[in-house]
Amino acid sequence: MTDSTIAVSETAARAAGAAGPYAATSPRERAAALVAAADALDAHAAELVAIAMRETGLTEPRLTGEVRRTTGQLRLFADTIVCGAYLDVRIDDADPDYVIGARPDVRRVLEPVGPVLNFAASNFPFAFSVAGGDSAAALAAGCPVIVKAHSGHPELSRRTAAIVAEALEGAGMPSGVFQLIEGQQNGVELLQDERIRAGAFTGSTHVGRLLADIAAARPRPIPFFGELGSVNPVYATYVDETLLQGFVASVAGSAGQLCTKPGFLFVPADADLSAVSPAADLVAEHRLLNPGIGRAFEGRRAAALAADGATVLAAGGIREDEDGQRHATPTVVAVDLDTLRTHRDELLEESFGPLSVIVRYEGVADLPAVHRELFPGNLTSTVHARPAELTDGSLDALVDALAETSGRVLFGGWPTGVSVTPAMQHGGPYPATTTDATSVGTAGITRFLRGVAYQNAPQELLPPPLRDDNPWRVPQHRSAAGRSTEWGALSR
Structure with missing residues (x-):
């Protein structure tokens, strides 16, 4: 030994x-x-x-x-x-x-x-x-x-x-x-x-x-x-300069080394994406956490840039210092939906660093099926839409698909920055997490x-929260005798 x-x-x-x-x-x-x-x-x-x-x-x-x-x-x-x-x-x-x-x-x-x-x-x-x-x-x-x-x-x-x-x-x-x-x-x-x-x-x-x-x-x-792992797709029904600036800031935050970084942004096919490059140019380089993460990001970035059909919106860069640490600036490429499907091996894998892919789509009605096909398990999914679109029923099917496959569904904003609250869900279907908690x-x-039930136990042998005198003063849900004859009454 x-x-x-x-x-x-x-x-x-x-x-x-x-x-x-x-x-x-x-x-x-x-x-x-x-x-x-x-x-x-x-x-x-x-x-x-x-x-x-x-x-x-x-x-x-x-x-x-x-x-x-x-x-x-x-x-x-x-x-x-x-x-x-x-x-x-x-x-x-x-x-x-x-x-x-x-x-x-x-x-x-x-x-x-x-x-x-x-x-x-x-x-x-x-x-x-x-x-x-x-x-x-x-x-x-x-x-x-x-x-x-x-x-x-x-x-x-x-x-x-x-x-x-x-x-x-x-x-x-x-x-x-x-x-x-x-x-x-x-x-x-x-x-x-x-x-x-x-x-x-x-x-x-x-x-x-x-x-x-x-x-x-x-x-x-x-x-x-x-x-x-999670790529946290974002679906936008419109694009403006403010939205693209927020997107780049979320991708670049902490050098993209966040589990909730938006790895994909879906936009209408005719969207003007010219604001991406100047927003990325404003981001200073940031050291990646360690040489191993730096090498992995370098490979993922090279694969995305080399994918056939990808348009480079912000090339970004990566620099290695004398200690083997990599320093990166944001890289953003754009593809259409067919290119994403064809080159899924190069593009769909999570990239731990400041890299994201913008995907052009033809119609909102196509997005639920696309989401289920490409993103089966996510920590987050996000919708950016105009107020009227959120209430007219046009996004209902998409939101249903996001809820099936994601732990947290956002409306507006960006998924980076997870608030620690009683209602927060930071988990999701595999591969986001191994257990959907x-x-x-x-x-x-x-x-x-783990649950433990005690049957006909003396008060003296019960754990404190189960005792009638309730010494810890915790909430107790009690089912009193005689209640079973009333089952079903609430549904009438």
Whole structure:
């Protein structure tokens, strides 16, 4: 057994040892610990942002905002667990006259799944990394978390993990509730460890699918939430200078290294696209996150520029510095629908960087079928239309197609910039995610919970949220005896 294997096993053992005591903490105790972690990160924000700037090339304003988003998310989850509605408590009182046959006392609650392994992302070194949404949701659910650090920002990962772990333990949480590991092989070995009960990942489709398959192939398969890839199509029924400027800004933001970047913009065949080039010319070059991402973007950009039938609206550029880092400006090409279909291998794959494709179409009525054919799973889809078109029925079929295939459907605006709210959905049908859940917003907590029903249990043996005295003061949905005789009355 290697030292690495021993370390992985010890990490899993510490998480497993913390699982029971951590799950037993009250909502207010756990919430206070999340707030303590948020306060600690805020206190160290300047230090952390400086490290992140050096390791990722992202700008200070972007990273400062990301820290606020990360700590705000922790506080939002703190309030969520104190409220307790996420536990979905259901109590069925015993009912000898139940219409289907005598009903026992049955009480159901959502409980933590156990230790969670979170593979951190590269493009959000705070919000989707060590203390990001997956970690926050799992901790809120009552699950110990092990983060597999991303190789793109190792120093930041170590420092963030140390701050969070110290804050959680200082708030009285058990040792081992929050840990960090590094290295690809260590991550794979830990994903295969029987003590890990769920996994989360944000990254490429290729790597995410490999990890999802490992999780599914275990002797005891575990749930695995992977956010993989999305091209986020946008459909416009009109084009003007303002729309094209907004499009370019969304494509270029953070050098296009956002999972919600609009990869395709569909416009009427006769649209004037002359505003694209001057808008792109105003965008300063931006370093890509790491050399690997830079090389991949370089290849995707070359393939798009070389596709037969593609018209270059903004050539952009890519420069390699002495450290092997690439610096890019936006590239935008235009094609017609036939060209997109013919060259789908060169054009349809997600491009992680400032590249997008504008597609000319002949009629709005064709778009629902086109969307279902080319974009089966997306984080987002967007509609830009005139007010009258939104209410006259001409877009109903398109909106239905977008809702079938997307986690979030936008009307106006651009998909970059995902607000952390209770109603947010950041997930979608495969290949956007491996499980059609959400990794942003308070609904993300349900990924790390499982339902348990207790039948005819003594009050003393019930979890606190299921007891009649309800010591945690959480919402309880109770089905009283005698109600079954009234079934169907609401529909009359």
